[in-house]
Amino acid sequence: MQFFSREHMKNIFTKPTNYVDTNKGEKYYKSLYEKMRKRLDELKAMKPVREHDIKFEKALDMWELSRRDFLKWVSATTALLMLPPTFEPLVAEAAEVMNRIPIIWINIQDCDGNSEALLRSSAPTVDELILDYLSVEYHETLMAAAGDQAEKCLEDAVRDFKGKYLLFVEGSIPVGMPEAFTIGRHPETGVERVQRLAKDAAAVIAVGSCATFGGIPAAYPNPTGAVGVMDVVKGKPIVNIPACPHNPANSVGVIMHYILTGELPELDSLLRPKFAFGYRIHDNCERRAHFDAGEYVEEWGDEGAKNNFCLYKMGCKGPFTFNNCSIIRYNDGTNWPIGVGRGCIGCAEPDFWDKYATERPLANSDIHPPGLWGVEATVDKVGLGILTATAIGIGIHAVASAVAGKKEETK
Ligand code: SF4
Numbered sequence: 001m002q003f004f005s006r007e008h009m010k011n012i013f014t015k016p017t018n019y020v021d022t023n024k025g026e027k028y029y030k031s032l033y034e035k036m037r038k039r040l041d042e043l044k045a046m047k048p049v050r051e052h053d054i055k056f057e058k059a060l061d062m063w064e065l066s067r068r069d070f071l072k073w074v075s076a077t078t079a080l081l082m083l084p085p086t087f088e089p090l091v092a093e094a095a096e097v098m099n100r101i102p103i104i105w106i107n108i109q110d111c112d113g114n115s116e117a118l119l120r121s122s123a124p125t126v127d128e129l130i131l132d133y134l135s136v137e138y139h140e141t142l143m144a145a146a147g148d149q150a151e152k153c154l155e156d157a158v159r160d161f162k163g164k165y166l167l168f169v170e171g172s173i174p175v176g177m178p179e180a181f182t183i184g185r186h187p188e189t190g191v192e193r194v195q196r197l198a199k200d201a202a203a204v205i206a207v208g209s210c211a212t213f214g215g216i217p218a219a220y221p222n223p224t225g226a227v228g229v230m231d232v233v234k235g236k237p238i239v240n241i242p243a244c245p246h247n248p249a250n251s252v253g254v255i256m257h258y259i260l261t262g263e264l265p266e267l268d269s270l271l272r273p274k275f276a277f278g279y280r281i282h283d284n285c286e287r288r289a290h291f292d293a294g295e296y297v298e299e300w301g302d303e304g305a306k307n308n309f310c311l312y313k314m315g316c317k318g319p320f321t322f323n324n325c326s327i328i329r330y331n332d333g334t335n336w337p338i339g340v341g342r343g344c345i346g347c348a349e350p351d352f353w354d355k356y357a358t359e360r361p362l363a364n365s366d367i368h369p370p371g372l373w374g375v376e377a378t379v380d381k382v383g384l385g386i387l388t389a390t391a392i393g394i395g396i397h398a399v400a401s402a403v404a405g406k407k408e409e410t411k
């Protein structure tokens, strides 16, 4: 896996994201609405993958979820997909026909953390219901079948849904030591398994940091030669949903997009859906005001920590990390790492373990707190211009305080 060049990083931070086009007019949304309406009607006319499937309404009852809970989820998912509220009825209908899309989920070199994230079972949520309602035809760790019976399920699904199933892959692929992962009575290696199953899939969805970019198995010295799915699968549409673990809301979002449009969502240059990875942790972080004000945690447990100040100096890599966990959070939206006082370690970025998982800011980065003329232009930068001569050598915190003081004086 290649490290990004400095130029590439600079472009990422300076080029505007263009996926949220607030200027898209009525005509665009009207035609999108009609396209989705047609697609849903086609799916509704199809039988569920499993004929004995219960109706969605009944599934809601069984999970003791109210219509109100469901409608709240519909609003959140519509927003996640960056669709206007007028699309909510379509999103609700899409949830009801999710059992028309067959899914095969395989695990290669992994810890099962992404499957675990899907299963978080503190209380039934609509996301869990949706995942339960999906037609997951094969999942190595969740299915009841084992051994030959499980292998038969897989082969039947591949044959019956050729060209139609979504292949979810969890875990990295050990190409440098293929024997590190083998499976089945007629053993096949990880790379053989991914390539064979990808061949007949409609699309491949790599979930988690390992399946997308190699993850922790690919950290130096990468003894198994671990890589992500996109390094071994060619000629197939691939979506990467990184993070350790990935957020189930994002895999549900990709499936919903596929159901609504028959297409994969718009992707960035790393094949990540822009609806989820089009902005940085830092852009929506609840501690961002402290970054801009030059207020930092200086050491664990200090007054800054008690006051929820910015974690940049403690190594937070939120300014370099594209993901939506600062918005949708984890564990049913309860909280997220920065919310509990731990900086982001950039787990949604390639090579995160080697590049970002340290408790110090990146050396030689273009991003600095405002007191050091970082790329984050703020009002403080203007104030700092006046103070440059005296500021040099004072240190980040002192500079920020001086700027704050200057502002006080001018009030
Ligand atoms: S550096 Fe980290 S803690 Fe500070 S505002 Fe950015 S993302 Fe939040």
Ligand code: SF4
Pocket: 243, 244, 281, 321, 323, 325, 326, 336, 337, 338, 343, 344, 345, 346, 347, 348
């Ligand atoms: S805050 Fe950063 S390290 Fe934590 S889950 Fe989100 S992207 Fe990963």
